[in-house]
Amino acid sequence: MGVRLYDTKAREVVDLAPRVPGRVGIYVCGPTVQSSPHVGHLRSALVYDLWRRWLAHRGYEVTLVRNVTDIDDKILVAAEAAGDPERWWALAYRVELEFSRAYAAIGILPPTYEPRATASIGEMLSLTATLIERGHAYPAADGSGDVYFDTGSWAPYGELTGQRREDMQDAEDADPRGKRDPRDFALWKGRKPSEPASASWPSPWGAGRPGWHLECSAMSRRYLGGAFDIHGGGLDLRFPHHENELAQSRAAGDGFARHWLHNGLVTVDGQKMSKSLGNSVFAHDVLAQAEPAVVRYLLAAAHYRSTIDLHDGSLAEAAAAVERIESFLLRSGRALAVAAPAAPAALEVPEVFAAAMDDDLGVPQALAVLHETVRAGNAALDAGDLAAAARSRAEVAAMTGVLGLDLGGARTDDAATAALGVLVEGMLERRAAARAQQDYRTADEVRAALAAAGIAIEDGPDATHWSLS
């Protein structure tokens, strides 16, 4: 069985059928770099990172394109608020770097390419011209320099989200400008006198800048072709963003995406994060509270299409699960280092794990397999079956590898850690001596002193191990 995915346009799980066998082109809507990344942004990028890793594991050559929207109303507004409207590009770039750091922190691999909207203005202009030629777009009659997509001219409009044009509630757009119909949307926005000159580009319809939806059509076409395999993005982008992308690309004659993927949102205590509610949980907040692997686990553990609700204890639960896996890796590593059994078989992921991942990226079931393998490995260790333990360990490593869960590698080898090690080992020797003489009072005092310093110890059959808790 091959890889299957829930196609939000088809509204069912379908077989992945790449246009070119063995190759998959994916376009994902990236962020508008207007303000710091929140966990929702992290989750979205993580979902496609997982898809990409799994497809690559399955032998596909994946081209993942995730754009950066670096010109937009909100960026201009943010720059204005920062008191330096001309330098909107500096703000956009600063925020973009923040996103990159946050992505990297939780092991999200850089996409194959990360195009910025401002670098594809030419493609957007030609796409706009094509749409006008074909009778699907019109320059506004009010002299604003705007160009709008004519939704009424495109019969399938609404096909992605199953809505009929007549049923759509009119946008209470504060500024209908030169639209013929409220449902029409801007391809090109004429420059307003109040806007910085640096935020506009020349066009046949006057100086201006691109509308939001246009960039994705232009960039996916430029890097993946007029027809490609998968288009992804957050569930909240389905309408109007993806609907409009689809309409303009198809109206321009492109086949566009074969499959649509949408990731679920992240809510906080049951509510969507939003600026107006002020309940956003930012990437830097969560990364300050937990190990990167814990954050990655938390955001990956639920199925990619379901909502993740953040609440008190979310991080602690994820941390407990991660520690369980991590401590098996540590424990088995110690046991196998002493008496290395026959080399484990190649790093293959268990079949049930693979089957779960194949089935619309069933990470939750895959994690169940991972945990079962950990349990079996621990049981093997308890029973002294090192060969079985080694096999489990290899499987666990393979699974965490595919999931991008970088565990056990956090051991820092700096001077401070080394010095701490010397001190702790000294104390443990003192404790061992006390225990040998059944002086448990002294032994427990040593343990308590270490615990007070945040160091946990475990007595093994031949040695005591310590770790920072």
Add this chain to the structure above:
RNA sequence: GGUGGCGUGGCCGAGAGGCGAGGCAACGGCCUGCAAAGCCGUGUACACCGGUUCGAAUCCGGUCGUCACCUCCA
């Protein structure tokens, strides 16, 4: 008004007609000087009401609750 979700044991979270995923927490046991870690065991869970079926958490109809999108959002 339109469109699409969701409601599973103390919590998180899968599943999608029959054999109780997995994690966390709790309780009992093994191990331990005591712990810790680990292992073994312990749960009459599927919003409500009808229906279909030998059998429904899963299918159908209805009710209630809840969330998202239709305005910028990953």
